[in-house]
Amino acid sequence: MATDKRKVLLVGGAGYVGSVMTGHLLGKGWSVRCLDQLIYKNESCAWPYLINPQYEFMRGDVRDPRIVTQALKDVDDVVILAGLVGDPITSKFPDESHAINRAGIGSLIDTLRNHPVDRLIFVSTCSNYGLVEEDTAVDENYPLAPLSLYAKHKVEMEQKILSLKGKVGFHPTVLRFATAFGLSSRMRFDLTVNEFVRELHLGNELLVFDPKTWRPYCHVSDFSRAVEQVLGAPTDKVAFEVFNVGCEENNFTKLMVVEEILKHIPRSKVTYQERGADPRNYRVNFEKIRRVLNFTPEVSVPQGVNEILAALRQGLFDHVEEQRHFFGNYEIFLPAPHVSDLKRAI
Numbered sequence: 001m002a003t004d005k006r007k008v009l010l011v012g013g014a015g016y017v018g019s020v021m022t023g024h025l026l027g028k029g030w031s032v033r034c035l036d037q038l039i040y041k042n043e044s045c046a047w048p049y050l051i052n053p054q055y056e057f058m059r060g061d062v063r064d065p066r067i068v069t070q071a072l073k074d075v076d077d078v079v080i081l082a083g084l085v086g087d088p089i090t091s092k093f094p095d096e097s098h099a100i101n102r103a104g105i106g107s108l109i110d111t112l113r114n115h116p117v118d119r120l121i122f123v124s125t126c127s128n129y130g131l132v133e134e135d136t137a138v139d140e141n142y143p144l145a146p147l148s149l150y151a152k153h154k155v156e157m158e159q160k161i162l163s164l165k166g167k168v169g170f171h172p173t174v175l176r177f178a179t180a181f182g183l184s185s186r187m188r189f190d191l192t193v194n195e196f197v198r199e200l201h202l203g204n205e206l207l208v209f210d211p212k213t214w215r216p217y218c219h220v221s222d223f224s225r226a227v228e229q230v231l232g233a234p235t236d237k238v239a240f241e242v243f244n245v246g247c248e249e250n251n252f253t254k255l256m257v258v259e260e261i262l263k264h265i266p267r268s269k270v271t272y273q274e275r276g277a278d279p280r281n282y283r284v285n286f287e288k289i290r291r292v293l294n295f296t297p298e299v300s301v302p303q304g305v306n307e308i309l310a311a312l313r314q315g316l317f318d319h320v321e322e323q324r325h326f327f328g329n330y331e332i333f334l335p336a337p338h339v340s341d342l343k344r345a346i
């Protein structure tokens, strides 16, 4: 395996996407170091990997330059996943979002300039496209129109990275992920497909805002495959490139997602309401990642619905309400500022 001696740093590697990616990359021969502050009390996501000598876990904040420097030691590649993820959590905690998603990630990117890393993958989002004309499936060149603080910071970090062309020794790639679905040890039931399946499984009435709005979806395991492919691709194919990650078959309206679930749970109660709080509407074109990297996701939305439902029906998620903080991005648990940091601030 060409990757035998490569060590990848997953920043935010104990989250929903990172937990699955860790197992995938370890299985493919990478050494993985995870830097994560565990802001959802998601310690348990590191447990399964600690026995593996190719895995290291570091608890720490991406905003702490000393920790970041330690985490970068002897690392070949870096994947940035960390941050406050999603529109609701960033609008609930705007100050922390500025501090982490903008200042913290920005300073990590600056720090990388002094380290001999090879690849950098910045995980961004298709949310950056915002509201798109009905008949357009947007490609990577479509003008970005971020509607939330979350997407605005993503766009800012993308621009910061892409502006480094010719100025840095490492090879960065921006991946704009579709909305994830599927099982992870840091399960998130605040993501559309996962949430809808659980609500209808529980027999709850589901209120769906703007049912005809489009979104691209992608299974969480397929993101791991995409990252693996980018890390292993020739640099001339991926350096300073932006790729949408997903596939057209998984562009679904919310109504289509609900209809998939109703095939399994037909007597569900669903109500629809136009003009909800979230105006995002976009279908995405994934031709570039298919053409350049020959990447196609393996898991469809209907398969994901089956997967989540099977787990719920076996009682694997019977205690979500008791540990709500773990099962979605609703609340954050950041350590109190250190006394010396407070003094500096004063």
Ligand SMILES: NC(=O)c1ccc[n+]([C@@H]2O[C@H](COP(=O)([O-])OP(=O)(O)OC[C@H]3O[C@@H](n4cnc5c(N)ncnc54)[C@H](O)[C@@H]3O)[C@@H](O)[C@H]2O)c1
Pocket: 011, 012, 013, 014, 015, 016, 017, 018, 035, 036, 037, 038, 039, 040, 042, 060, 061, 062, 063, 080, 081, 082, 083, 084, 085, 086, 100, 104, 123, 124, 125, 126, 176, 177, 178, 179, 180, 181, 186, 188, 191, 329
């Ligand atoms: N989940 C999706 O649907 C989706 C869609 C598009 C893009 N993405 C991107 O994928 C990445 C991962 O998303 P996710 O769903 O796994 O999110 P997540 O919230 O599950 O994971 C984020 C991780 O970052 C960690 N973190 C947060 N602040 C930190 C800090 N200051 N220092 C160190 N670690 C910190 C958290 O503890 C958590 O483990 C994000 O960059 C997100 O923008 C996700």
